[in-house]
Amino acid sequence: MDESGSHGASPVFVVGGIIVHEEDAWHLQQRLDAFLLRKLSPLGHDHTMFELHATEIWRGGKRWGNVAESDRHRMLAGAYATLAGYAPVSPELPWRLIGAVMERDPHNQKLRAYELLTKKFDDFVNRMSRQGQQQRGLIVHDRSNVEGSLQNWTNQWRTASSSLGQLRNLADVPLFADSRATRALQAADLVAYALFRYYSKPGGRPDERYARRLWAHFDADRGRMHGLIHDSDYFGSCRCPACASRR
Known part of the structure:
Protein backbone atom coordinates (compact mmCIF):
# COMPACT_ATOMS: atom_id res chain seq x y z
CA MET A 1 0.00 0.00 0.00
CA ASP A 2 0.90 3.63 -0.49
CA GLU A 3 -0.94 6.92 -0.17
CA SER A 4 -1.27 10.07 -2.22
CA GLY A 5 -2.80 13.48 -1.59
CA SER A 6 -1.80 13.66 2.07
CA HIS A 7 -0.76 17.33 1.79
CA GLY A 8 -3.22 19.78 3.29
CA ALA A 9 -4.35 21.46 0.06
CA SER A 10 -5.19 18.22 -1.72
CA PRO A 11 -8.83 17.86 -2.88
CA VAL A 12 -8.74 14.08 -2.25
CA PHE A 13 -6.90 11.60 -0.05
CA VAL A 14 -5.98 8.31 -1.72
CA VAL A 15 -4.66 4.97 -0.51
CA GLY A 16 -3.81 2.51 -3.26
CA GLY A 17 -2.42 -0.98 -3.23
CA ILE A 18 -1.64 -4.11 -5.14
CA ILE A 19 -2.64 -7.57 -3.92
CA VAL A 20 -0.04 -10.05 -5.09
CA HIS A 21 0.73 -13.61 -4.05
CA GLU A 22 4.15 -14.18 -2.50
CA GLU A 23 5.20 -16.23 -5.55
CA ASP A 24 4.37 -13.32 -7.84
CA ALA A 25 6.00 -10.61 -5.75
CA TRP A 26 9.45 -11.54 -7.04
CA HIS A 27 8.34 -11.97 -10.66
CA LEU A 28 6.48 -8.65 -10.72
CA GLN A 29 9.50 -6.83 -9.32
CA GLN A 30 11.74 -8.45 -11.93
CA ARG A 31 9.38 -7.33 -14.67
CA LEU A 32 9.38 -3.72 -13.49
CA ASP A 33 13.14 -3.75 -12.97
CA ALA A 34 13.73 -5.14 -16.47
CA PHE A 35 11.52 -2.38 -17.89
CA LEU A 36 13.65 0.32 -16.23
CA LEU A 37 16.83 -1.39 -17.40
CA ARG A 38 15.63 -1.33 -21.03
CA LYS A 39 14.65 2.32 -20.86
CA LEU A 40 17.42 3.88 -18.78
CA SER A 41 20.52 1.96 -19.86
CA PRO A 42 20.51 3.38 -23.43
CA LEU A 43 20.44 6.86 -21.85
CA GLY A 44 23.56 6.07 -19.85
CA HIS A 45 21.87 5.68 -16.46
CA ASP A 46 22.15 2.95 -13.84
CA HIS A 47 18.51 1.85 -13.49
CA THR A 48 19.09 0.48 -9.99
CA MET A 49 19.52 4.05 -8.74
CA PHE A 50 16.06 5.10 -9.94
CA GLU A 51 12.82 4.63 -8.07
CA LEU A 52 9.51 4.14 -9.88
CA HIS A 53 7.98 7.04 -7.98
CA ALA A 54 5.27 8.51 -10.18
CA THR A 55 5.37 12.09 -8.90
CA GLU A 56 9.15 12.26 -9.21
CA ILE A 57 9.02 10.87 -12.74
CA TRP A 58 6.31 13.34 -13.77
CA ARG A 59 8.00 16.39 -12.24
CA GLY A 60 11.63 15.39 -12.73
CA GLY A 61 12.41 15.08 -9.04
CA LYS A 62 15.62 13.64 -7.56
CA ARG A 63 17.53 11.48 -10.07
CA TRP A 64 14.74 11.80 -12.61
CA GLY A 65 15.85 15.41 -13.12
CA ASN A 66 18.69 13.98 -15.25
CA VAL A 67 16.19 12.49 -17.72
CA ALA A 68 14.48 14.60 -20.39
CA GLU A 69 10.82 15.39 -19.76
CA SER A 70 9.62 13.63 -22.90
CA ASP A 71 11.54 10.48 -21.94
CA ARG A 72 10.21 10.61 -18.38
CA HIS A 73 6.60 10.85 -19.45
CA ARG A 74 7.01 8.00 -21.93
CA MET A 75 8.60 5.88 -19.23
CA LEU A 76 5.79 6.62 -16.80
CA ALA A 77 3.21 5.52 -19.36
CA GLY A 78 5.34 2.44 -20.07
CA ALA A 79 5.52 1.58 -16.37
CA TYR A 80 1.72 1.49 -16.21
CA ALA A 81 1.59 -0.68 -19.32
CA THR A 82 4.15 -3.03 -17.77
CA LEU A 83 2.16 -3.31 -14.55
CA ALA A 84 -1.16 -3.79 -16.33
CA GLY A 85 0.32 -6.48 -18.58
CA TYR A 86 1.66 -8.66 -15.78
CA ALA A 87 0.36 -12.25 -15.79
CA PRO A 88 0.40 -14.21 -12.49
CA VAL A 89 2.43 -17.38 -12.13
CA SER A 90 -0.75 -19.29 -11.24
CA PRO A 91 -4.12 -18.22 -12.72
CA GLU A 92 -5.72 -19.55 -9.53
CA LEU A 93 -3.88 -16.89 -7.54
CA PRO A 94 -4.62 -13.67 -9.42
CA TRP A 95 -3.19 -10.27 -8.62
CA ARG A 96 -5.62 -7.46 -7.96
CA LEU A 97 -5.66 -3.76 -7.21
CA HIS A 107 -10.68 14.95 9.91
CA ASN A 108 -11.34 11.21 9.60
CA GLN A 109 -10.21 10.53 6.04
CA LYS A 110 -7.14 8.48 6.93
CA LEU A 111 -8.91 6.30 9.47
CA ARG A 112 -11.81 5.64 7.12
CA ALA A 113 -9.62 5.02 4.06
CA TYR A 114 -7.42 2.48 5.83
CA GLU A 115 -10.40 0.84 7.49
CA LEU A 116 -12.05 0.36 4.09
CA LEU A 117 -8.93 -0.83 2.32
CA THR A 118 -7.82 -3.21 5.07
CA LYS A 119 -11.27 -4.79 5.18
CA LYS A 120 -11.39 -5.10 1.40
CA PHE A 121 -8.05 -6.89 1.47
CA ASP A 122 -9.24 -9.17 4.28
CA ASP A 123 -12.39 -9.95 2.28
CA PHE A 124 -10.31 -10.81 -0.79
CA VAL A 125 -8.14 -13.24 1.17
CA ASN A 126 -11.26 -14.79 2.68
CA ARG A 127 -12.81 -15.21 -0.76
CA MET A 128 -9.68 -16.96 -2.04
CA SER A 129 -9.76 -19.27 0.99
CA ARG A 130 -13.41 -20.19 0.35
CA GLN A 131 -12.40 -21.12 -3.19
CA GLY A 132 -9.86 -23.59 -1.88
CA GLN A 133 -6.75 -21.40 -1.66
CA GLN A 134 -6.10 -21.26 2.09
CA GLN A 135 -4.12 -18.09 2.65
CA ARG A 136 -3.21 -15.40 5.17
CA GLY A 137 -2.58 -11.84 4.09
CA LEU A 138 0.24 -9.48 5.00
CA ILE A 139 0.13 -5.72 4.39
CA VAL A 140 3.35 -3.90 3.55
CA HIS A 141 3.16 -0.10 3.42
CA ASP A 142 5.62 2.55 2.33
CA ARG A 143 7.29 4.36 5.24
CA SER A 144 4.81 6.92 6.54
CA ASN A 145 3.77 8.82 9.65
CA VAL A 146 0.64 6.66 9.69
CA GLU A 147 2.68 3.63 10.88
CA GLY A 148 1.79 3.69 14.58
CA SER A 149 -1.84 4.62 13.98
CA LEU A 150 -2.43 1.96 11.33
CA GLN A 151 -0.87 -0.79 13.45
CA ASN A 152 -3.00 0.22 16.43
CA TRP A 153 -6.15 0.42 14.30
CA THR A 154 -5.47 -2.99 12.77
CA ASN A 155 -4.98 -4.58 16.17
CA GLN A 156 -8.34 -3.18 17.25
CA TRP A 157 -10.05 -4.38 14.06
CA ARG A 158 -8.59 -7.87 14.56
CA THR A 159 -9.51 -8.28 18.23
CA ALA A 160 -12.76 -6.34 18.41
CA SER A 161 -14.16 -5.18 15.10
CA SER A 162 -14.18 -2.33 12.67
CA SER A 163 -17.40 -0.66 11.58
CA LEU A 164 -17.23 -3.04 8.61
CA GLY A 165 -16.67 -6.21 10.61
CA GLN A 166 -13.77 -8.09 12.15
CA LEU A 167 -10.50 -8.79 10.36
CA ARG A 168 -9.86 -12.55 10.37
CA ASN A 169 -7.38 -13.25 7.58
CA LEU A 170 -4.28 -11.16 8.33
CA ALA A 171 -1.02 -12.77 9.42
CA ASP A 172 0.11 -9.72 11.41
CA VAL A 173 -0.26 -5.96 11.72
CA PRO A 174 0.86 -3.91 8.67
CA LEU A 175 4.62 -3.69 8.21
CA PHE A 176 6.43 -0.64 6.84
CA ALA A 177 9.38 -0.52 4.46
CA ASP A 178 11.30 1.98 2.35
CA SER A 179 9.86 2.04 -1.17
CA ARG A 180 13.37 2.57 -2.56
CA ALA A 181 14.16 -1.01 -1.56
CA THR A 182 11.31 -2.78 -3.35
CA ARG A 183 9.64 -2.43 -6.74
CA ALA A 184 6.47 -3.95 -5.25
CA LEU A 185 5.91 -0.84 -3.12
CA GLN A 186 6.74 1.26 -6.15
CA ALA A 187 3.91 -0.54 -7.97
CA ALA A 188 1.58 0.52 -5.13
CA ASP A 189 2.78 4.10 -5.63
CA LEU A 190 1.82 3.88 -9.31
CA VAL A 191 -1.69 2.78 -8.31
CA ALA A 192 -2.14 5.58 -5.78
CA TYR A 193 -0.85 8.20 -8.23
CA ALA A 194 -3.13 7.04 -11.05
CA LEU A 195 -6.14 7.31 -8.73
CA PHE A 196 -5.02 10.72 -7.50
CA ARG A 197 -4.66 12.05 -11.06
CA TYR A 198 -8.12 10.79 -11.93
CA TYR A 199 -10.06 11.87 -8.86
CA SER A 200 -8.31 15.17 -8.11
CA LYS A 201 -9.42 16.35 -11.57
CA PRO A 202 -6.47 18.51 -12.59
CA GLY A 203 -7.72 21.07 -15.08
CA GLY A 204 -11.32 20.47 -14.01
CA ARG A 205 -11.88 16.98 -15.36
CA PRO A 206 -10.59 13.46 -14.59
CA ASP A 207 -7.16 12.62 -15.98
CA GLU A 208 -7.56 8.98 -17.02
CA ARG A 209 -4.32 8.54 -18.94
CA TYR A 210 -2.92 6.14 -16.31
CA ALA A 211 -6.02 4.91 -14.50
CA ARG A 212 -7.61 3.56 -17.66
CA ARG A 213 -4.90 0.89 -17.86
CA LEU A 214 -5.74 -0.25 -14.32
CA TRP A 215 -9.56 -0.28 -14.06
CA ALA A 216 -9.87 -3.90 -15.16
CA HIS A 217 -7.49 -5.07 -12.43
CA PHE A 218 -9.34 -3.68 -9.41
CA ASP A 219 -10.88 -6.45 -7.35
CA ALA A 220 -14.43 -7.15 -8.50
CA ASP A 221 -17.04 -9.81 -7.93
CA ARG A 222 -20.23 -10.33 -9.93
CA GLY A 223 -19.83 -7.09 -11.81
CA ARG A 224 -19.30 -4.89 -8.74
CA MET A 225 -15.94 -3.20 -8.23
CA HIS A 226 -15.42 -4.04 -4.56
CA GLY A 227 -11.74 -3.19 -4.59
CA LEU A 228 -12.14 0.53 -5.23
CA ILE A 229 -14.14 2.82 -2.96
CA HIS A 230 -14.93 6.43 -3.87
CA ASP A 231 -16.33 8.30 -0.88
CA SER A 232 -18.05 11.49 -2.06
CA ASP A 233 -21.24 13.52 -1.73
CA TYR A 234 -22.30 12.89 -5.33
CA PHE A 235 -22.45 9.08 -5.56
CA GLY A 236 -25.69 9.16 -7.56
CA SER A 237 -24.18 11.21 -10.37
CA CYS A 238 -20.55 10.06 -10.25
CA ARG A 239 -19.45 8.38 -13.46
CA CYS A 240 -16.28 6.76 -12.15
CA PRO A 241 -16.07 2.97 -12.64
CA ALA A 242 -16.29 2.29 -8.88
CA CYS A 243 -19.50 4.25 -8.30
CA ALA A 244 -21.08 3.20 -11.60
CA SER A 245 -20.58 -0.50 -10.77
CA ARG A 246 -22.58 -0.13 -7.55
CA ARG A 247 -25.68 1.46 -9.04
Whole structure:
Protein backbone atom coordinates (compact mmCIF):
# COMPACT_ATOMS: atom_id res chain seq x y z
CA MET A 1 0.00 0.00 0.00
CA ASP A 2 0.90 3.63 -0.49
CA GLU A 3 -0.94 6.92 -0.17
CA SER A 4 -1.27 10.07 -2.22
CA GLY A 5 -2.80 13.48 -1.59
CA SER A 6 -1.80 13.66 2.07
CA HIS A 7 -0.76 17.33 1.79
CA GLY A 8 -3.22 19.78 3.29
CA ALA A 9 -4.35 21.46 0.06
CA SER A 10 -5.19 18.22 -1.72
CA PRO A 11 -8.83 17.86 -2.88
CA VAL A 12 -8.74 14.08 -2.25
CA PHE A 13 -6.90 11.60 -0.05
CA VAL A 14 -5.98 8.31 -1.72
CA VAL A 15 -4.66 4.97 -0.51
CA GLY A 16 -3.81 2.51 -3.26
CA GLY A 17 -2.42 -0.98 -3.23
CA ILE A 18 -1.64 -4.11 -5.14
CA ILE A 19 -2.64 -7.57 -3.92
CA VAL A 20 -0.04 -10.05 -5.09
CA HIS A 21 0.73 -13.61 -4.05
CA GLU A 22 4.15 -14.18 -2.50
CA GLU A 23 5.20 -16.23 -5.55
CA ASP A 24 4.37 -13.32 -7.84
CA ALA A 25 6.00 -10.61 -5.75
CA TRP A 26 9.45 -11.54 -7.04
CA HIS A 27 8.34 -11.97 -10.66
CA LEU A 28 6.48 -8.65 -10.72
CA GLN A 29 9.50 -6.83 -9.32
CA GLN A 30 11.74 -8.45 -11.93
CA ARG A 31 9.38 -7.33 -14.67
CA LEU A 32 9.38 -3.72 -13.49
CA ASP A 33 13.14 -3.75 -12.97
CA ALA A 34 13.73 -5.14 -16.47
CA PHE A 35 11.52 -2.38 -17.89
CA LEU A 36 13.65 0.32 -16.23
CA LEU A 37 16.83 -1.39 -17.40
CA ARG A 38 15.63 -1.33 -21.03
CA LYS A 39 14.65 2.32 -20.86
CA LEU A 40 17.42 3.88 -18.78
CA SER A 41 20.52 1.96 -19.86
CA PRO A 42 20.51 3.38 -23.43
CA LEU A 43 20.44 6.86 -21.85
CA GLY A 44 23.56 6.07 -19.85
CA HIS A 45 21.87 5.68 -16.46
CA ASP A 46 22.15 2.95 -13.84
CA HIS A 47 18.51 1.85 -13.49
CA THR A 48 19.09 0.48 -9.99
CA MET A 49 19.52 4.05 -8.74
CA PHE A 50 16.06 5.10 -9.94
CA GLU A 51 12.82 4.63 -8.07
CA LEU A 52 9.51 4.14 -9.88
CA HIS A 53 7.98 7.04 -7.98
CA ALA A 54 5.27 8.51 -10.18
CA THR A 55 5.37 12.09 -8.90
CA GLU A 56 9.15 12.26 -9.21
CA ILE A 57 9.02 10.87 -12.74
CA TRP A 58 6.31 13.34 -13.77
CA ARG A 59 8.00 16.39 -12.24
CA GLY A 60 11.63 15.39 -12.73
CA GLY A 61 12.41 15.08 -9.04
CA LYS A 62 15.62 13.64 -7.56
CA ARG A 63 17.53 11.48 -10.07
CA TRP A 64 14.74 11.80 -12.61
CA GLY A 65 15.85 15.41 -13.12
CA ASN A 66 18.69 13.98 -15.25
CA VAL A 67 16.19 12.49 -17.72
CA ALA A 68 14.48 14.60 -20.39
CA GLU A 69 10.82 15.39 -19.76
CA SER A 70 9.62 13.63 -22.90
CA ASP A 71 11.54 10.48 -21.94
CA ARG A 72 10.21 10.61 -18.38
CA HIS A 73 6.60 10.85 -19.45
CA ARG A 74 7.01 8.00 -21.93
CA MET A 75 8.60 5.88 -19.23
CA LEU A 76 5.79 6.62 -16.80
CA ALA A 77 3.21 5.52 -19.36
CA GLY A 78 5.34 2.44 -20.07
CA ALA A 79 5.52 1.58 -16.37
CA TYR A 80 1.72 1.49 -16.21
CA ALA A 81 1.59 -0.68 -19.32
CA THR A 82 4.15 -3.03 -17.77
CA LEU A 83 2.16 -3.31 -14.55
CA ALA A 84 -1.16 -3.79 -16.33
CA GLY A 85 0.32 -6.48 -18.58
CA TYR A 86 1.66 -8.66 -15.78
CA ALA A 87 0.36 -12.25 -15.79
CA PRO A 88 0.40 -14.21 -12.49
CA VAL A 89 2.43 -17.38 -12.13
CA SER A 90 -0.75 -19.29 -11.24
CA PRO A 91 -4.12 -18.22 -12.72
CA GLU A 92 -5.72 -19.55 -9.53
CA LEU A 93 -3.88 -16.89 -7.54
CA PRO A 94 -4.62 -13.67 -9.42
CA TRP A 95 -3.19 -10.27 -8.62
CA ARG A 96 -5.62 -7.46 -7.96
CA LEU A 97 -5.66 -3.76 -7.21
CA ILE A 98 -7.44 -2.00 -4.35
CA GLY A 99 -7.94 1.65 -3.54
CA ALA A 100 -9.86 4.13 -1.41
CA VAL A 101 -10.49 7.71 -2.53
CA MET A 102 -11.82 10.06 0.14
CA GLU A 103 -13.43 13.44 -0.56
CA ARG A 104 -15.51 13.89 2.60
CA ASP A 105 -14.85 14.38 6.32
CA PRO A 106 -11.20 15.52 6.17
CA HIS A 107 -10.68 14.95 9.91
CA ASN A 108 -11.34 11.21 9.60
CA GLN A 109 -10.21 10.53 6.04
CA LYS A 110 -7.14 8.48 6.93
CA LEU A 111 -8.91 6.30 9.47
CA ARG A 112 -11.81 5.64 7.12
CA ALA A 113 -9.62 5.02 4.06
CA TYR A 114 -7.42 2.48 5.83
CA GLU A 115 -10.40 0.84 7.49
CA LEU A 116 -12.05 0.36 4.09
CA LEU A 117 -8.93 -0.83 2.32
CA THR A 118 -7.82 -3.21 5.07
CA LYS A 119 -11.27 -4.79 5.18
CA LYS A 120 -11.39 -5.10 1.40
CA PHE A 121 -8.05 -6.89 1.47
CA ASP A 122 -9.24 -9.17 4.28
CA ASP A 123 -12.39 -9.95 2.28
CA PHE A 124 -10.31 -10.81 -0.79
CA VAL A 125 -8.14 -13.24 1.17
CA ASN A 126 -11.26 -14.79 2.68
CA ARG A 127 -12.81 -15.21 -0.76
CA MET A 128 -9.68 -16.96 -2.04
CA SER A 129 -9.76 -19.27 0.99
CA ARG A 130 -13.41 -20.19 0.35
CA GLN A 131 -12.40 -21.12 -3.19
CA GLY A 132 -9.86 -23.59 -1.88
CA GLN A 133 -6.75 -21.40 -1.66
CA GLN A 134 -6.10 -21.26 2.09
CA GLN A 135 -4.12 -18.09 2.65
CA ARG A 136 -3.21 -15.40 5.17
CA GLY A 137 -2.58 -11.84 4.09
CA LEU A 138 0.24 -9.48 5.00
CA ILE A 139 0.13 -5.72 4.39
CA VAL A 140 3.35 -3.90 3.55
CA HIS A 141 3.16 -0.10 3.42
CA ASP A 142 5.62 2.55 2.33
CA ARG A 143 7.29 4.36 5.24
CA SER A 144 4.81 6.92 6.54
CA ASN A 145 3.77 8.82 9.65
CA VAL A 146 0.64 6.66 9.69
CA GLU A 147 2.68 3.63 10.88
CA GLY A 148 1.79 3.69 14.58
CA SER A 149 -1.84 4.62 13.98
CA LEU A 150 -2.43 1.96 11.33
CA GLN A 151 -0.87 -0.79 13.45
CA ASN A 152 -3.00 0.22 16.43
CA TRP A 153 -6.15 0.42 14.30
CA THR A 154 -5.47 -2.99 12.77
CA ASN A 155 -4.98 -4.58 16.17
CA GLN A 156 -8.34 -3.18 17.25
CA TRP A 157 -10.05 -4.38 14.06
CA ARG A 158 -8.59 -7.87 14.56
CA THR A 159 -9.51 -8.28 18.23
CA ALA A 160 -12.76 -6.34 18.41
CA SER A 161 -14.16 -5.18 15.10
CA SER A 162 -14.18 -2.33 12.67
CA SER A 163 -17.40 -0.66 11.58
CA LEU A 164 -17.23 -3.04 8.61
CA GLY A 165 -16.67 -6.21 10.61
CA GLN A 166 -13.77 -8.09 12.15
CA LEU A 167 -10.50 -8.79 10.36
CA ARG A 168 -9.86 -12.55 10.37
CA ASN A 169 -7.38 -13.25 7.58
CA LEU A 170 -4.28 -11.16 8.33
CA ALA A 171 -1.02 -12.77 9.42
CA ASP A 172 0.11 -9.72 11.41
CA VAL A 173 -0.26 -5.96 11.72
CA PRO A 174 0.86 -3.91 8.67
CA LEU A 175 4.62 -3.69 8.21
CA PHE A 176 6.43 -0.64 6.84
CA ALA A 177 9.38 -0.52 4.46
CA ASP A 178 11.30 1.98 2.35
CA SER A 179 9.86 2.04 -1.17
CA ARG A 180 13.37 2.57 -2.56
CA ALA A 181 14.16 -1.01 -1.56
CA THR A 182 11.31 -2.78 -3.35
CA ARG A 183 9.64 -2.43 -6.74
CA ALA A 184 6.47 -3.95 -5.25
CA LEU A 185 5.91 -0.84 -3.12
CA GLN A 186 6.74 1.26 -6.15
CA ALA A 187 3.91 -0.54 -7.97
CA ALA A 188 1.58 0.52 -5.13
CA ASP A 189 2.78 4.10 -5.63
CA LEU A 190 1.82 3.88 -9.31
CA VAL A 191 -1.69 2.78 -8.31
CA ALA A 192 -2.14 5.58 -5.78
CA TYR A 193 -0.85 8.20 -8.23
CA ALA A 194 -3.13 7.04 -11.05
CA LEU A 195 -6.14 7.31 -8.73
CA PHE A 196 -5.02 10.72 -7.50
CA ARG A 197 -4.66 12.05 -11.06
CA TYR A 198 -8.12 10.79 -11.93
CA TYR A 199 -10.06 11.87 -8.86
CA SER A 200 -8.31 15.17 -8.11
CA LYS A 201 -9.42 16.35 -11.57
CA PRO A 202 -6.47 18.51 -12.59
CA GLY A 203 -7.72 21.07 -15.08
CA GLY A 204 -11.32 20.47 -14.01
CA ARG A 205 -11.88 16.98 -15.36
CA PRO A 206 -10.59 13.46 -14.59
CA ASP A 207 -7.16 12.62 -15.98
CA GLU A 208 -7.56 8.98 -17.02
CA ARG A 209 -4.32 8.54 -18.94
CA TYR A 210 -2.92 6.14 -16.31
CA ALA A 211 -6.02 4.91 -14.50
CA ARG A 212 -7.61 3.56 -17.66
CA ARG A 213 -4.90 0.89 -17.86
CA LEU A 214 -5.74 -0.25 -14.32
CA TRP A 215 -9.56 -0.28 -14.06
CA ALA A 216 -9.87 -3.90 -15.16
CA HIS A 217 -7.49 -5.07 -12.43
CA PHE A 218 -9.34 -3.68 -9.41
CA ASP A 219 -10.88 -6.45 -7.35
CA ALA A 220 -14.43 -7.15 -8.50
CA ASP A 221 -17.04 -9.81 -7.93
CA ARG A 222 -20.23 -10.33 -9.93
CA GLY A 223 -19.83 -7.09 -11.81
CA ARG A 224 -19.30 -4.89 -8.74
CA MET A 225 -15.94 -3.20 -8.23
CA HIS A 226 -15.42 -4.04 -4.56
CA GLY A 227 -11.74 -3.19 -4.59
CA LEU A 228 -12.14 0.53 -5.23
CA ILE A 229 -14.14 2.82 -2.96
CA HIS A 230 -14.93 6.43 -3.87
CA ASP A 231 -16.33 8.30 -0.88
CA SER A 232 -18.05 11.49 -2.06
CA ASP A 233 -21.24 13.52 -1.73
CA TYR A 234 -22.30 12.89 -5.33
CA PHE A 235 -22.45 9.08 -5.56
CA GLY A 236 -25.69 9.16 -7.56
CA SER A 237 -24.18 11.21 -10.37
CA CYS A 238 -20.55 10.06 -10.25
CA ARG A 239 -19.45 8.38 -13.46
CA CYS A 240 -16.28 6.76 -12.15
CA PRO A 241 -16.07 2.97 -12.64
CA ALA A 242 -16.29 2.29 -8.88
CA CYS A 243 -19.50 4.25 -8.30
CA ALA A 244 -21.08 3.20 -11.60
CA SER A 245 -20.58 -0.50 -10.77
CA ARG A 246 -22.58 -0.13 -7.55
CA ARG A 247 -25.68 1.46 -9.04
